[in-house]
Amino acid sequence: MRGLVAGMLAFGVYFLVQAVVFHSVQVSRRALVLAGLWLGGLPVYVWFYTWLPDDRSVWPAPLVAPSDVTTLFSGGLLYFFLFMGYAQFFYMAESSVGVRTMIELASEPEKGLTLEELTKRYHYDWMLDRRLRRLVHAGYLIEEMGYYRTTARGRLAAAVLKWCKRLLRLGPGG
Amino acid sequence: MLKGLVLACAGFALFQIIHVPLFRLQVSEFRFRTMVRIAFALGILLLVVYLATPPDLGFLPAASTKAGWAIDLLNGLLVFAFLFVGYCMFYFLIDRGFSGRIMIEIEASPHRRLHPAEIAARYSLEMVLRRRLGEMLEIGRITVLHGRYCNTKKGRWSAAMFAFVKKFLQLGEGG
Numbered sequence: 001m002r003g004l005v006a007g008m009l010a011f012g013v014y015f016l017v018q019a020v021v022f023h024s025v026q027v028s029r030r031a032l033v034l035a036g037l038w039l040g041g042l043p044v045y046v047w048f049y050t051w052l053p054d055d056r057s058v059w060p061a062p063l064v065a066p067s068d069v070t071t072l073f074s075g076g077l078l079y080f081f082l083f084m085g086y087a088q089f090f091y092m093a094e095s096s097v098g099v100r101t102m103i104e105l106a107s108e109p110e111k112g113l114t115l116e117e118l119t120k121r122y123h124y125d126w127m128l129d130r131r132l133r134r135l136v137h138a139g140y141l142i143e144e145m146g147y148y149r150t151t152a153r154g155r156l157a158a159a160v161l162k163w164c165k166r167l168l169r170l171g172p173g174g
Numbered sequence: 175m176l177k178g179l180v181l182a183c184a185g186f187a188l189f190q191i192i193h194v195p196l197f198r199l200q201v202s203e204f205r206f207r208t209m210v211r212i213a214f215a216l217g218i219l220l221l222v223v224y225l226a227t228p229p230d231l232g233f234l235p236a237a238s239t240k241a242g243w244a245i246d247l248l249n250g251l252l253v254f255a256f257l258f259v260g261y262c263m264f265y266f267l268i269d270r271g272f273s274g275r276i277m278i279e280i281e282a283s284p285h286r287r288l289h290p291a292e293i294a295a296r297y298s299l300e301m302v303l304r305r306r307l308g309e310m311l312e313i314g315r316i317t318v319l320h321g322r323y324c325n326t327k328k329g330r331w332s333a334a335m336f337a338f339v340k341k342f343l344q345l346g347e348g349g
Contacts, residue, residue, distance in 0.1 A: 062244035081256035112324035
């Protein structure tokens with residue numbers, strides 16, 4: 001239990017710190033801050049692990065794990081997975097068109113919205129521009145006189161995505 | 175603690191072995207639901223296999239069998255569940271990623287370069303919204319009443335929760 005409890009406590013600290021940071025500062029490079037804070041939490045995880053008592057003195061026999069490398073690794077894995085799960089939730093809140101649509105529909109709870117009315121509420125140029133800027137910033141695209149082309153990294157990513165789509169028969173998607 | 179980890183990894187490998195050929199053989203409208211059902215069934219199988227096999231699985235070192243069965247099983251189930259969640263993240267990136275679609279459209283264009291207006295012509299806002307609305311109808315977040323889209327109770331709750339998160343974390347209107 002020691003590893004799992006330390007992983008959960010470290011994630012709890014991470015969650016609170018990132019909530020305070022994002023609430024009090026307007027962050028522009030969100031991925032960097034999210035990942036940076038998670039990395040900063042790794043020593044916190046190790047500290048919690050060393051601070052917690054050995055399982056034998058606290059938990060009943062079925063829940064006792066030896067304080068070895070596997071237990072330390074398992075707790076670290078939990079800390080990593082919780083972060084990945086939270087990052088998925090964070091980006092769903094931040095970028096998801098579906099989430100934005102539900103929020104727009106919530107503004108008209110009684111009569112709802114038609115597809116045309118929903119379309120008018122979006123600024124597609126802004127949506128597209130935001131994604132293009134991110135792709136340029138991440139090194140996947142290059143902008144040349146208003147046109148965008150892929151870098152070697154972008155070509156590789158596009159090829160991998162296209163191959164996975166074809167493998168799983170997912171259609172063009174997006 | 176190794177037995178749970180080994181079984182979790184084996185369970186996830188089995189998930190891939192079942193899920194990939196299934197998606198290739200049959201185009202289902204309810205893909206995500208299918209994935210969840212496979213993972214759930216394998217989670218139960220993992221539990222049964224854990225209880226029915228010896229602590230060393232017949233090949234693990236004796237030193238790895240010292241953990242209590244409950245913590246080992248809990249750890250294995252957690253790892254299996256999170257591997258599935260992580261894979262879902264990857265799956266949604268492939269299936270629904272707008273940025274991925276942009277890169278694929280650019281690569282597929284004759285000169286391998288596109289103007290934003292050309293991207294918009296290939297993948298319009300209406301197409302984006304139609305797809306998202308279809309997905310949300312499928313998972314019961316919205317419904318259609320007299321040709322108008324409305325949130326269901328589940329959708330209203332999700333909208334309120336995400337609106338709060340967006341506001342609290344200063345994420346902007348997004349989308």
